Amino acid sequence: xxxxxxxxxxxxxxxxxxxxxxxxxxxxxxxxxxxxxxxxxxxxxxxxxxxxxxxxxxxxxxxxxxxxxxxxxxxxxxxxxxxxxxxxxxxxxxxxxxxxxxxxxxxxxxxxxxxxxxxxxxxxxxxxxxxxxxxxxxxxxxxxxxxxxxxxxxxxxxxxxxxxxx
Amino acid sequence: xxxxxxxxxxxxxxxxxxxxxxxxxxxxxxxxxxxxxxxxxxxxxxxxxxxxxxxxxxxxxxxxxxxxxxxxxxxxxxxxxxxxxxxxxxxxxxxxxxxxxxxxxxxxxxxxxxxxxxxxxxxxxxxxxxxxxxxxxxxxxxxxxxx
Numbered sequence: 001x002x003x004x005x006x007x008x009x010x011x012x013x014x015x016x017x018x019x020x021x022x023x024x025x026x027x028x029x030x031x032x033x034x035x036x037x038x039x040x041x042x043x044x045x046x047x048x049x050x051x052x053x054x055x056x057x058x059x060x061x062x063x064x065x066x067x068x069x070x071x072x073x074x075x076x077x078x079x080x081x082x083x084x085x086x087x088x089x090x091x092x093x094x095x096x097x098x099x100x101x102x103x104x105x106x107x108x109x110x111x112x113x114x115x116x117x118x119x120x121x122x123x124x125x126x127x128x129x130x131x132x133x134x135x136x137x138x139x140x141x142x143x144x145x146x147x148x149x150x151x152x153x154x155x156x157x158x159x160x161x162x163x164x165x166x
Numbered sequence: 167x168x169x170x171x172x173x174x175x176x177x178x179x180x181x182x183x184x185x186x187x188x189x190x191x192x193x194x195x196x197x198x199x200x201x202x203x204x205x206x207x208x209x210x211x212x213x214x215x216x217x218x219x220x221x222x223x224x225x226x227x228x229x230x231x232x233x234x235x236x237x238x239x240x241x242x243x244x245x246x247x248x249x250x251x252x253x254x255x256x257x258x259x260x261x262x263x264x265x266x267x268x269x270x271x272x273x274x275x276x277x278x279x280x281x282x283x284x285x286x287x288x289x290x291x292x293x294x295x296x297x298x299x300x301x302x303x304x305x306x307x308x309x310x311x312x313x
Contacts, residue, residue, distance in 0.1 A: 010228060018223060025220040027208050029187055029200060047184050050221065054184070058227045060307070064178035064207070065218040071175070071313045078263065078270070089303065096306025106303040107234065114267070114297060119234075149265070157260035158252045158271070159217055 010058065013041060017049055025062070069156075073123045075130040077150040079137060080116035082109075087144045088118060094140060095120050100133045115147060127152070167215060170198065172313045174206055178219065225274050231281045232274050233300040236267040237292070244268070247292045256284045267297060 010018075016039045026034040032050070036043040053059040068076050083091055088106055095118065096104035103121040120137060124130035134150055173196055183191050193203040210216045225232040239247045244262075251257055251271055260271040275281045285296045 018221075018228070021221050022223060023220070024211075024218055025182070027204050027211075027219075029189060029204070031188065032184065033186070043186070047186075050184050053221075056227070057224055060222040060224050062182040062184070062221045063180065063219075064175060064182075064210075064216045065222070066175055066179065066313075067214050067217050070213070070215040092303060092305040101306060103307050104305040105301045106305070107299040107301060110297050110299075119299075151263040151265045151267075151270075153261045153263050153270075155262040157248045157262055157269070158257060159259050 010053075013039065013045075014049055014053065014058075016040075017046060017053075021050075068123055072125055075124040075127045076153045077122050077124070077127075077130045077134070078153070079120045079122055079134055079148060079150045081118040081120070081137070081141060081148045082115040082146040083118045083141065084144050084146070085117070091141055091144055092118055095137055098133075098136065098140070100124075101137075116149070122150075167210075167313075170196070171206060171210060171215070174198075174203065175210065175216065175313050178207070178216075182219075230274060230276050231278045231300075232272065233281055233298055234270065234272055235285065235288075235299060236271075236297045237269045237288075237294040238266050239269045239292070239294055243292075243294075247294060250291045251288060254284060254288065256280065269294075 017035065020035045020038045025031045028034055030043070032046045033043040036046040039046065050059065050062075054062070092104055092106055095101055100122055101120045102123060103119070105119045106117055107119055109115055109117050122130050122133040124133060130150065130152075134148070138145065138148065177192060177196060182188055185191060187200070189203050190200040193200045196203065207216070207219060211219060237247070247269065248260065248262075251269065252260055256273050256275050258272045258274045260269065262268060263270050273281055273284050275284060285298060288294075289296050
């Protein structure tokens, strides 16, 4: 987990850059120049600050986010696993290394009705493909796993991404 | 969506340059004109083939709080509850899933207090219990879908 001492510092100008770009990059030849005009600083400074935020992990990536369904990935499953606590760090990392796993986290159980502490998102063109991925995760986990489920998404109800306010 | 669109989608999931004319750089890699690349990205966004294009910020490293939460929503109340939950600006994503816990949403707030208040508000408005499942450890995050 991140602790406060590890947090990179974000100043007021960084916040303005974030506000100007969190809805997406301008789709023009010089997007960082357009952001610079909006923020009121030189383009070189926008680029230097974005590079710094990328290096420090404040920006995970600058990239396109696909709509799974539109790309033919109809079976998007949240797989959840009940893993012995003493082995979860080792096994969580190994599950995260599987090429078909896009997100892998440890989260708290809510006993008795929610025993699962490891979450891994899988994406298949159909449910058979997703089930094969589940089988590969199950094989990797072996005896350390006491139970699992796959929760398929049936509808995107909202997807706006993260937003800070100005 | 044609083969050029597919090449664009694959390339842009790998990252985008920080430079004076980044579209021009990527267009050259893909053997396209800059204007054509920009027009195609605009079209892919308009068609919702892409949901976003730009920097992905790391909420916790901005000092914010992020959590995944779930609820067991009775089928007859589902649309009403979805509307109530989606109306909160703190709700970044919301998915319907096949499970007794059938509504799963991500709450992004500036503070831990804001997260607690948002959960209380959702419980009061919807009448459903919120199962809060904040991330305790992150082993991997990188969504890339090849097309």
